[in-house]
Amino acid sequence: MLPTLSPAASASAATPPPRPIPGSYGPPVIGALRDRLDYFWFQSQDEFFRRRAAANRSTVFRTNIPPTFPFFVGIDPRVVAVVDAAAFTALFDNTLVDKRDILIGPYNPGAGFTGGTRVGVYLDTEEPEHERVKKFAMAILHRSATTWASAFRAGVDAMLDSIEADLAAKASDEKPSANYIVPLQQCIFRFLCKALVGADPSVDWVVDKFGFTILDVWLALQILPTQKIGIIQPLEELLIHSFPLPSFLIWPGYYRLYRFVEEHGAAAVAYAAEEHGIGKKDAINNLLFVLGFNAFGGFSVFLPFLVAKIGEAADPTGLRPRLREEVRAAMLKAATGGGDTVFGFKAAREMPLVRSTVYEMLRMQPPVPLQFGRARKDFVLRSHGAAFQVAKGEVLCGYQPLAMRDPEVFDRPEEFVPERFLGDEGQALLQHLFWSNGPETSQPAAGNKQCAAKEVVVDTACMLVAELFRRYDDFQVEGTSFTKLVKRQPSPTMSEPAAAGAQ
Structure with a gap:
């Protein structure tokens, strides 16, 4: 549980004077190494932040963040950690923080992973190129709207066909199961190529078969120095967390994807040049990063x-039956002419419980747990009933999983509550949902760093839930495997919503 201030303390001063930020970085080298071992080895990431918040009796405190000693030359691991909803909002204020080259913290994997281009997420809003690249990303997403839903449904159908076949083949096993990670990643990669790049990966068998694996390796080489993967210690510390991983290891695969976009996504690349003034190389590298x-x-x-x-x-709350009922009702509405011709974005926004469930999962498990920013100037960081003086140049490290479980904001913050965001009170809580590098109530713009795909991410997750209940009356999952699939029983009152158009 996060430390909280008493009601009396909270009410004592509406705007308390700033005080020094508690916490310590410890002795040079040794302090950073101690924190690194706690972060990766002795504690979980969650426990690392919780323990320090409790020890300092503050949701704003000083600590070190990996990667550190010995070969990360020029990396300063010292940060001001922020783990409450009130102070976290400073990370979205472009007048207070600079986001230059700080996507995953003080450590920057380098432009070698992006073909020599400083892609949009590493640009600060005050850099002229940021607005150009952000507008291009938003425009590409807008152009993809006509094909996104149909490409996604086709990909999900292929994925579920594969999972069903795998589960059927293991029917005689004592506990049959079918892992869905590889089929899901293949689905995601193929539909994103079609929707964002405008290219079907099946035209290149290497890209179609191995494209998602190339991206997995490409991603891993960039972020592994900052991630715990759980191999035998001390091998992980010595081989993964002690030096930057080189980009040349993935260059052949990356170049294959580059050529795929160059040859088969020529329309998107030309659009970048004609409408946004972005050269071919930078357009392709930015497209690949977004993808x-x-x-x-x-x-x-x-x-x-x-x-x-x-x-x-x-399923103690009977969530699956309730989701199934809502999805089927939305399907029926779409099929009878009251909704999308394809069961897509509009229908995804007419399933409030499905949407609230997605929001709650984003609150509990944000895809990017850490947000960073470097103070542009001296300023006062305000938390619940407290204020802290931040100096120009200090790095703020916001840990979202705790900020979005702030007991000052959320009732039963550690529980998964699918209905949390329903109704007027639930909608009001969306201002504290920060997964997209901004509040859910704000919108991506050329002048901010909020995820350009904020809306489409939520809609796509809703569509995945809808596809599962379109196809199955029930299903069960253990870890990363389906263990039970109950095919939908035909109903005389329900027809498929524009199945032909969705393919």
Whole structure:
């Protein structure tokens, strides 16, 4: 539980004077190494932040963040950690924080992973190129709207066909199961290529078969120095967390994807030049980053959490039957002419429980748990009933899983409550949902750093839930595997919503 202030203390001063930020970085080198071992080895990431918040009796405190000693030359691991909803909002204020080259913290994997281009997410809002690239990303997403839903449904159908076949082949096993991670990643990669790049990966068998694996390796090499993966210690510390991983290891695969976009996504590349003044090389590298890091990486992290949570065998609140009922009602509405000609974005926004469930999963398991920013100037950081003086140049490290479980904001913050965001009170809580590098109540714009695909991510997750209940009356999941699939029984009162158009 996060430390909280008493009501008396909270009411004592509406605007308390700023005080020094508690916490310590420890002795040079040794302090950073101690924190690194706690972060990766002795404690979980969650426990790392919780313990320090409790020890300092504050939701704003000083600590070190990996990666650190010995070969990360020029990396300063010292940060001001922020783990409450009130102070976290400073990370979205572009007048207070600079987001230059700080996507995953003080450590920057380098432009070698992006073909020599400083892609949009590493640009600060005050850099002239940021607005150009952000507008291009938003425009590409807007152009994809006509094909997104149909490409996604086709991909999900292929994925579920594969999972069903795998589960049927193991029917004689004592506990049959079918892992869905590889089929899901193939689905995500193929539909994103069609929707964002405008190219079908089946035209290149290497890209079609191995494209998602290339992206997995590409992502891993960039972020592994900051991630715990759980191999035998001390091998993980020595081989993964002690030096930057080189980009040349993935260059052949990355170049294959680059050529695929160059040859088969020529319309999108030309659009970047003609409408946004972005050269071919930078356009392709930005497209690949949006495809690979933002979209593929984000969906690959988040969607398995969502599927596993909904598919829990226990289902103590009867969530699956309630979701199924809502999905089927929306399908019937779409099929009878009251909704989409394809069961897509409009229908996804007319399923409030499905949408609230997705929001709650984003609150509990945000795809990107950490947000960073470097103070542009001296300023006062305000938390619940407290204020802290931040100096120019200090790095703020916001840990979302705790900020979005702030007991000052959320009732039963540690519980998964699918109905949390229903009704007027639930809608009011959306201002504290920060998964997209901004409040859910704000919108991406050329002048901010909020995820350009904020709306489409939620809609796509809703569509995945809808597809599962379109096809199955029930299903169960253990970890990353389906263990039970109950095919939908035909109903004389329900027809398919524009199935032909969705393919």
